[in-house]
Amino acid sequence: MSKISFVPARHRRRKKILKLAKGYVGSKSTIYKTAHEQVMRSLQYAYRDRKQRKREFKKLWISRINASVFAYGIKYSSFVHGLKLANVFINRKVLSELAIHNPDVFVQYVEL
Incomplete structure (x- = not known):
């Protein structure tokens, strides 16, 4: 019966780790x-x-949303509450982008 050798598997495993460690000091x-x-x-x-x-x-x-809404004299929490009452379900990321890039559209949401 021949002896089982794990050398190729070990070599692959070690090579994989050293490849992941490339760039370390x-x-x-x-x-x-x-x-x-x-x-x-x-x-x-x-x-x-x-x-x-x-x-x-x-x-x-x-x-970002808080800073934009504060300019209109509203708190962030009351703004989000107002959006939920108006059945507007826009996530924070989109609201933030609207506040920065499209303030005129954002104002429409503030007025809700």
């Missing part, structure tokens, strides 16, 4: 052990920051 891009640690940490950061990016953009849109 020092031993983090050349030595497998440190490269693997850094790649795992980088993937954790990427996962966390994908969630965080959504939060940051939501905050940005709300602050």
Whole structure:
């Protein structure tokens, strides 16, 4: 019976990690052990920051809408409440873009 060799699989796995670690400084891009640690940490950061990016953009849109609505003497919360009462369902991203690029259209929503 022949001996089973895992060398090709191990080589592919190590090559994949070192490819992901390309661009890292020092031993983090050349030595497998440190490269693997850094790649795992980088993937954790990427996962966390994908969630965080959504939060940051939501905050940005709300602050833009708040600044635009404040010019008309209305609070953000009462503006959103008024939109819901008027059955206008536009998300914050679109409202933010309207406030910046089309203020004349945005005023129509404020007047609701």
